[in-house]
Each structure stands twice: as structure tokens, then as C-alpha cells.
Amino acid sequence: MLPDDVLIQVKGLRKYFPVRKGMFGSVTAHIKAVDGVDLTIKKGETISLVGESGCGKSTTGRSIMRLIEPTGGEVLFRSQVLGGADGQEAVVDVATLSAGSVKALRREMQIIFQDPYSSLDPRMTVGELIGEPLRVQLAISRKERDERVVRLLEAVGLGADHRRRFPHEFSGGQRQRIGIARALALNPRFIVADEPVSALDVSIQAQVVNLLQDLQAELGLTYLFIAHDLSVVRHISDRVAVMYLGKIVEIADADELFSHPRHPYTEALLSAVPVADPDFVRNRIRLQGDVPNPSAPPSGCPFHPRCAYAVDRCKAEIPSLRETSPGHQASCHRVEELDLSGVDTRYAAA
Amino acid sequence: MNNLLEINDLRVNFMTESGVARAVDGINITIAPGRTLGVVGESGCGKSVTSRAILGLVDSPGWIESGEIMFNSRKGVVDLAQLPRNGRQINAIRGSEITMIFQEPMTALNPVLTIGDQITEPLLLHEKISRKEAKERAIASLAAVGISAPRQRFDEYAHNLSGGMRQRAMIAMALVCNPSLLIADEPTTALDVTIQAQVLDLMNELRQQFAGAIMFITHDLGVVATMADDVIVMYRGKIVESASVRDLYRNPLHPYTQGLMRSVPSIVNRGETRLQTIEGSVPRPTEFIRGCAFASRCANVMPVCRESVPALAPVSGPHKAACFLHHSISEERADAA
Numbered sequence: 001m002l003p004d005d006v007l008i009q010v011k012g013l014r015k016y017f018p019v020r021k022g023m024f025g026s027v028t029a030h031i032k033a034v035d036g037v038d039l040t041i042k043k044g045e046t047i048s049l050v051g052e053s054g055c056g057k058s059t060t061g062r063s064i065m066r067l068i069e070p071t072g073g074e075v076l077f078r079s080q081v082l083g084g085a086d087g088q089e090a091v092v093d094v095a096t097l098s099a100g101s102v103k104a105l106r107r108e109m110q111i112i113f114q115d116p117y118s119s120l121d122p123r124m125t126v127g128e129l130i131g132e133p134l135r136v137q138l139a140i141s142r143k144e145r146d147e148r149v150v151r152l153l154e155a156v157g158l159g160a161d162h163r164r165r166f167p168h169e170f171s172g173g174q175r176q177r178i179g180i181a182r183a184l185a186l187n188p189r190f191i192v193a194d195e196p197v198s199a200l201d202v203s204i205q206a207q208v209v210n211l212l213q214d215l216q217a218e219l220g221l222t223y224l225f226i227a228h229d230l231s232v233v234r235h236i237s238d239r240v241a242v243m244y245l246g247k248i249v250e251i252a253d254a255d256e257l258f259s260h261p262r263h264p265y266t267e268a269l270l271s272a273v274p275v276a277d278p279d280f281v282r283n284r285i286r287l288q289g290d291v292p293n294p295s296a297p298p299s300g301c302p303f304h305p306r307c308a309y310a311v312d313r314c315k316a317e318i319p320s321l322r323e324t325s326p327g328h329q330a331s332c333h334r335v336e337e338l339d340l341s342g343v344d345t346r347y348a349a350a
Numbered sequence: 351m352n353n354l355l356e357i358n359d360l361r362v363n364f365m366t367e368s369g370v371a372r373a374v375d376g377i378n379i380t381i382a383p384g385r386t387l388g389v390v391g392e393s394g395c396g397k398s399v400t401s402r403a404i405l406g407l408v409d410s411p412g413w414i415e416s417g418e419i420m421f422n423s424r425k426g427v428v429d430l431a432q433l434p435r436n437g438r439q440i441n442a443i444r445g446s447e448i449t450m451i452f453q454e455p456m457t458a459l460n461p462v463l464t465i466g467d468q469i470t471e472p473l474l475l476h477e478k479i480s481r482k483e484a485k486e487r488a489i490a491s492l493a494a495v496g497i498s499a500p501r502q503r504f505d506e507y508a509h510n511l512s513g514g515m516r517q518r519a520m521i522a523m524a525l526v527c528n529p530s531l532l533i534a535d536e537p538t539t540a541l542d543v544t545i546q547a548q549v550l551d552l553m554n555e556l557r558q559q560f561a562g563a564i565m566f567i568t569h570d571l572g573v574v575a576t577m578a579d580d581v582i583v584m585y586r587g588k589i590v591e592s593a594s595v596r597d598l599y600r601n602p603l604h605p606y607t608q609g610l611m612r613s614v615p616s617i618v619n620r621g622e623t624r625l626q627t628i629e630g631s632v633p634r635p636t637e638f639i640r641g642c643a644f645a646s647r648c649a650n651v652m653p654v655c656r657e658s659v660p661a662l663a664p665v666s667g668p669h670k671a672a673c674f675l676h677h678s679i680s681e682e683r684a685d686a687a
């Protein structure tokens with residue numbers, strides 16, 4: 001049911017948060033944080049979700065992990081742990097699995113969080129932090145566990161002598177390495193990296209990006225990379241999906257998306273990134289206003305109030321994600337007629 | 351004094367559990383009227399402490415150890431480093447002649463006062479004008495920063511505004527008294543990229559109109575390139591390079607600046623498969639380092655770098671670097687001269 005090279009297929013994923021009002025907390029509306037997301041993740045690739053705050057990128061990542069309960073949709077995952085005894089893989093729907101199966105699935109799906117200051121328990125030593133998933137999931141001896149902790153620390157560029165220390169004794173970059181070692185402890189195949197380098201200084205950010213790429217090459221990991229920094233996204237991704245108000249508005253190979261965006265929102269996002277070159281002549285598409293309130297999204301295309309190319313049709317009809325060239329999809333009524341500029345054309349003109 | 355601000359050999363220390371941290375360790379900065387100075391560096395390099403020292407906001411456990419902060423105020427040149435904390439003189443300058451925009455508009459704005467109350471506050475405090483005049487000036491200031499329906503916004507609270515609008519309100523508040531120096535400390539870091547672009551465009555437009563100088567503190571090399579005339583790069587309490595923005599980006603001299611620029615991936619082309627990195631991390635602020643503080647991470651380190659501290663000295667014209675690759679002037683020799 002899943003093509004051989006596909007690890008995860010997300011179909012119509014939805015997550016609605018109720019808005020409660022009044023003394024008895026009656027539900028007056030829903031915030032559609034994720035509203036019908038379809039996403040195919042191939043084995044061994046890095047796919048990035050980008051967008052501004054509140055677009056639903058983190059909620060999508062967490063719903064796929066089942067860290068939060070999705071409202072609807074399917075998350076098909078090719079699992080080894082839940083497969084047959086003969087090592088056969090089974091395709092399971094993560095969205096409807098029992099709690100026990102989800103726990104078992106944690107051996108294959110892990111997450112790296114943004115803030116290494118708040119995601120590590122300050123009262124546990126580094127050895128305990130990295131050993132915890134091993135203790136919970138695997139029946140192995142203490143000695144074996146300790147050996148694996150040392151190997152993991154070395155894999156992320158830390159030393160065996162670090163395991164008796166506490167998180168506060170480490171810098172931000174080192175803490176993020178500890179978070180990565182903890183996520184890798186159970187040998188997962190799929191990792192959601194939710195803004196893993198956003199809280200780090202520039203020089204440290206590059207070290208962690210390199211580490212993530214080295215580990216991927218070594219261990220054959222598949223990444224869902226959630227980020228708002230488009231330069232890092234271009235560097236690390238094979239494919240990129242752009243989200244706006246809970247929906248994917250464009251998805252393509254990274255180079256294609258950055259050089260030939262087909263959705264006006266992608267074009268505006270790309271043109272907003274400050275370029276580290278004082279001679280760069282800015283031809284910026286200035287977006288008016290803010291992201292609309294997700295509990296009362298605009299009619300028609302959710303981007304139309306801010307879109308420079310909007311026509312009457314955009315106010316009335318919701319566009320669907322359509323293929324514009326092989327592997328490139330965008331949801332815009334005017335996708336055929338618009339000639340949008342990417343970062344390469346922008347640079348050549350300067 | 352022709353300059354608006356001259357900082358001479360400023361040192362700011364903090365007492366910590368593990369000893370004295372030299373947050374700002376002997377820096378010299380000059381800002382001419384109307385110029386925008388970008389201050390770049392990573393966490394803990396001393397860029398924010400410098401701005402707090404200018405405003406007289408260094409609190410215990412920190413103190414200004416030595417140095418001068420000469421400011422050309424409306425009442426003549428004063429040394430801000432010598433003014434008593436919360437004295438009448440600094441209070442007359444802060445919020446009127448020198449103002450500040452902070453990173454987090456939600457924590458910097460008062461949640462229980464209206465936007466209008468907060469913008470009129472500095473006017474009523476620093477200028478002898480009526481409430482009615484103050485209100486008109488505040489509304490004009492809100493309109494100038496692109497807030498729609500400013501009369502209505504005047505009576506609203508910070509929580510009624512979006513992140514970008516709050517940052518605009520804070521800019522309105524900072525500019526309402528026509529300061530001669532505006533300090534912007536990471537003003538767009540907390541904003542989304544399209545909103546950041548709006549705020550940067552606004553600041554660039556206001557820069558044309560408003561004759562004052564701006565000190566723009568950021569860690570984002572892209573933001574500095576679009577905003578600054580001159581740039582200083584700080585590392586562990588010291589200025590390691592200072593240049594015009596064009597010289598700095600065309601020809602970075604200090605290995606730290608070069609490393610920073612190489613470690614940022616480019617949005618324009620994918621480039622190499624691996625990012626260049628600066629190995630290691632910044633030494634702890636309380637650690638005593640003999641020689642150049644960057645030596646332990648520097649790819650071009652020489653024996654002299656571990657012996658003495660390089661002075662920030664001119665390399666070509668006004669382009670200065672504190673690095674023995676470019677000159678042999680150490681801080682001790684500079685002091686003796």
C-alpha cells in the first residue's frame with residue numbers, strides 16, 4: 001500500500017483546537033492549526049516545513065509523531081518494530097494506534113526540540129538523560145546501557161567524561177548535542193527536528209547543522225526539519241513544503257522552490273530574507289499586514305488579503321494544491337499565468 | 351566634540367559565582383551624528399551590556415569599572431559613565447535624547463497602560479507641553495510608523511496589537527521625543543521574516559527623516575548589511591574588527607569575522623555540502639585568557655597570539671582589526687605609545 005521508497009504518508013491531517021469562552025467554557029469556534037495536510041516523506045530524505053509563527057508547522061510535526069492527538073486524517077508509517085517477527089515491515093496508521101503501540105513506535109520516531117535549555121531535565125545527569133530512553137524501551141543491562149551512552153556521546157562530538165555532568169554545565173550548542181544523542185539513543189529511522197538550531201549562535205548553528213547531516217549519512221536517517229530560517233532550510237533540505245494558515249501552499253525540490261517559486265506567498269517569503277551583502281539591491285515584495293487570525297480565516301484563498309496578485313476569484317474559491325511540473329505543487333488560481341521571481345533571479349538582477 | 355558619542359576604553363564587569371566576568375573589556379566606539387553603527391556578535395560578546403552602559407542601566411552585580419562614555423547632549427558634553435544612577439541628569443537624557451528599542455515588544459511594553467499612555471509618558475516627562483499637545487504628537491508618531499487608525503490604537507493595550515504592530519508602537523515611543531541617539535537591541539529578532547522586512551523597511555525610511563544616529567545591535571549579518579553604515583564586530587568583550595559596512599563584507603580581516611560570514615548558509619546558492627564552522631565555543635567569561643581571546647578557536651593562530659593581546663589598529667584606512675595577522679601592535683605597546 002505504500003510505495004517501497006516511502007517511509008511516511010500523511011493524508012488529510014487535521015488538528016483543530018477548540019476556542020472556549022464564558023464561565024462554562026462552551027466551545028465557540030475552532031482554530032484550524034492544521035487543516036488537511038498531505039505529505040509524502042521518502043526514506044533517507046530531508047523534507048522541511050517552513051512558514052511563519054502560527055502556520056501550523058510544529059503542530060503538523062507533533063501530530064505526525066502523535067505527541068498531540070490529531071483531529072482527523074491518516075499518518076501511514078512503515079514500521080519495523082510493529083512488523084512481523086521475521087523482520088517484515090508493517091504499514092501502520094500512527095493517528096489511530098493504541099497508546100502501547102505508540103510507545104513502541106518511539107523507538108523508530110524521535111524528536112529534537114528547539115530549546116535545549118527547557119527540553120532537558122536539569123536534575124538528571126547527561127548519562128541519565130541519554131540512558132533514559134534505553135532504560136524505558138529496552139531490556140538491557142546497566143553496563144550495556146552505559147556503553148551505549150558513551151558511544152552516543154562520541155557520535156555527537158562529546159566525550160565519555162561528560163556523562164556525569166548536569167545540563168547547566170554545558171553551552172547551548174553542547175546541550176543541543178545532548179538532545180540529539182537522546183533522540184538517537186534508540187536507533188530511530190525518522191526524526192522530527194523542530195527548529196533545532198534557531199536558539200543557537202551563528203557559529204554554533206553551523207556545527208549542529210553539519211552534525212545532523214553527518215548523522216543522516218551515517219545512519220540513513222529521514223528528517224522532517226521544521227524551521228523558519230530559509231538559508232538553513234535551503235542548505236539542509238532535499239524538498240521543502242511551505243505552510244500558510246494550516247495548509248501546505250507549495251511543495252517542491254529545494255533548489256526548484258528557491259529558484260522558481262510558484263506561489264506568491266513563497267515569493268514574498270524569499271524576498272523578505274535579508275541578504276548579507278550591502279550592495280545587494282532589494283526588490284522586495286512587501287507583504288501588507290499580518291497573518292490573519294486562524295480562528296476566522298479569510299474566504300477563498302487564505303492568502304488573498306495580503307497577495308499582490310489577487311483577483312476576484314481568489315476571494316471566492318479556495319484553490320487546491322496542483323502539480324505545476326513533476327514534483328512541484330502549488331495552490332494558487334493564477335499559477336499558470338504568474339511569473340514569480342526566486343532568489344537566483346533576484347540576485348542576478350542586483 | 352564633533353561626534354555624538356565617544357566611548358573610551360570602557361570596561362564593565364559582573365560579579366558571578368565563579369569570579370569577575372569582564373563583559374566589556376576596554377572598547378572604543380565613536381558615533382557621528384546621523385550615522386548608523388551596526389554592532390555584531392554572538393551571545394555574551396558584550397554588545398547588549400555596552401548599550402546598557404550608555405543608558406546608565408548596568409545593574410548590580412555589574413558595574414562600570416573604568417572608561418568614559420562622552421555624549422554630546424543638548425546641555426553640552428557629559429560623561430555618562432560618571433553620572434549617578436537614576437540621578438536627574440541621566441533621567442533627563444534617557445528616554446529623550448537617547449532612547450532604546452528592545453527585542454521583545456511584549457515584555458518591554460507595559461500591559462496595563464494603553465499604548466497612548468506609554469507614548470505620551472516621555473513627552474510629559476521631558477517636555478513642557480500640555481496633555482492635549484502630547485496626545486497629538488503621540489498620534490502623529492503612531493501614524494509615522496505606519497500604524498493604521500492611530501487615534502483608535504492610542505486607547506488600546508499592547509495585547510490588542512500583533513507582534514509587528516507592537517514593535518512599531520515601541521519605535522513610535524522611542525522616536526516621539528526626537529532623540530539624537532536611538533539604540534535598537536535586536537529589534538527584529540523575535541519577528542517573523544515578512545514582518546521583520548516591514549519593520550526594517552520602516553526603520554530605513556525613518557532613518558532618512560530622523561536626523562539622529564542609530565546603534566543597531568544584532569547577531570544577524572543579513573540585517574546589518576541592510577541597515578548599517580559602519581559595523582563593529584565584538585568577541586568576548588572586545589571589538590575585534592571595525593569598518594564601513596562595505597569594507598567589512600567585501601574584505602573581512604579578522605578570522606572571527608571571516609568565520610562568522612562563512613558559517614552562515616546562503617539562501618542564494620546551496621554551496622558546498624558542509625558548512626564551514628568555527629571550532630569550539632566562546633570561552634567562559636570568567637576564564638582568564640593570556641593573549642588573544644579567539645586564539646583557541648582560530649585556524650590561523652600563531653605563537654604570538656597566545657602571548658599578547660592584539661590591539662584594534664588600522665589596517666587600511668579606517669578599516670581596523672585586532673589581529674596579529676595584519677599588524678604587530680599589541681595592547682601593551684599601544685598603551686605605552
